[in-house]
Amino acid sequence: MIRKIIHIDEEKCNGCGLCANACHEGAIDMIDGKAKLVRENFCDGLGDCLPECPTGAITFVEREAPEYDEAAVARAKQEKQQKENGVLQNWPVQIKLAPVQAPYFDGANLLIAADCSAYAYAAFHRDFVKGKITLIGCPKLDSIDYSEKLTQIIKCNSIASVTVVRMEVPCCGGIEYAVKRAIENSGKFIPQQVITVGIKGEILQAK
Numbered sequence: 143m144i145r146k147i148i149h150i151d152e153e154k155c156n157g158c159g160l161c162a163n164a165c166h167e168g169a170i171d172m173i174d175g176k177a178k179l180v181r182e183n184f185c186d187g188l189g190d191c192l193p194e195c196p197t198g199a200i201t202f203v204e205r206e207a208p209e210y211d212e213a214a215v216a217r218a219k220q221e222k223q224q225k226e227n228g229v230l231q232n233w234p235v236q237i238k239l240a241p242v243q244a245p246y247f248d249g250a251n252l253l254i255a256a257d258c259s260a261y262a263y264a265a266f267h268r269d270f271v272k273g274k275i276t277l278i279g280c281p282k283l284d285s286i287d288y289s290e291k292l293t294q295i296i297k298c299n300s301i302a303s304v305t306v307v308r309m310e311v312p313c314c315g316g317i318e319y320a321v322k323r324a325i326e327n328s329g330k331f332i333p334q335q336v337i338t339v340g341i342k343g344e345i346l347q348a349k
Contacts, residue, residue, distance in 0.1 A: 146187040147207045152176050154199035161191035161200060167215045168222070183208040184215050229267070230276060237279040237288050240295070247299035250275040254292070254321050255307040256314045263307075263339045270307055270337075281316025288317065292324035296332065304334040310346055314338075 150161075150170075157175040169184035170177050170191060177199070179185060187210065192200050232246045237254070253274040260266040260278070270276075277295075279288055295301070306321050308314035318336055325332050338347040 143207070143209055144204060145207055145209070146202055146204050147182060147185050148179060148187070148189060148191060149201050149203040150177050150179055151199045151201070152178075154197045156197050156199075158196060160194040160196070164191045164194040166190060168218055183211040184218070186210050186212075186215075230271060232275050235276050235278050237277045237291055238284060238286055240277055240291070242291070242294045243298045246275050247295065247301065249300055249302050251303045251305070252277065252295075252301050253305050253307065254278075254317065256280060256309050256317050258309050258314075259307045259339050262309060262341060262343050263345070264343060266307075270305070274305065279317060280313075281320065282313040288320035289323040289327065292320060293327040296324055296328040296330060301330075301332055304332055306334070306336045308336065308338055310338050310340050 148169075155176045157172065157177070159172050159177070161177050162170040162172050165185075167181075167184040167186055169179055169181045171180045172178075173180070185207075187202070189200075189202060192202075232240075232244070234240055251274045253270055253276045255266075255270065255276065255278050257278045257280050263269070277292075281288065296304075304321060304325065306318050308318050321334070325334060336347075336349050337345060340346045
């Protein structure tokens with residue numbers, strides 16, 4: 143359809159990012175230091191971004207473009223809000239129930255946590271779940287070898303990083319060991335961090 147939509151002159155764009163911040167629909171991204179209209183169906187053609195541009199790089203044009211998709215914009219806003227609030231991004235979260243492959247694993251920062259840690263550490267969602275795909279388990283109560291399942295997950299997906307959150311109690315060493323073994327068995331180099339939580343809820347160590 144022919145409709146009014148913004149046009150960004152990359153030569154005039156100074157990369158300040160003010161337009162991307164002003165676009166409530168999320169139609170504009172900053173790529174290689176320049177503002178780009180990356181989601182045409184998110185642009186409502188109202189031009190909230192125009193007054194923010196200090197170089198006059200943004201103008202209106204009328205051209206062939208996808209129809210403004212209000213429902214898609216609403217879904218994107220909801221997903222962004224969930225990530226910012228530390229809401230779970232995946233289900234199930236139990237290691238033994240999680241699929242080996244899933245779209246949410248693609249490029250994921252993976253959180254693998256002892257299930258007790260979420261109760262011991264009050265800000266668990268805010269500090270650990272936020273922006274991560276979460277898997278939990280208890281090596282003492284679950285009679286399975288987590289390393290086998292985790293090896294397959296890491297092998298079959300492009301995991302960006304792994305954070306382990308465990309309790310200070312000895313049995314929690316099993317989940318840390320399983321993760322280290324899984325990464326080794328996967329043959330991949332993946333940045334990893336281990337955070338140990340005390341039984342009183344304090345972080346004792348992060349390495």
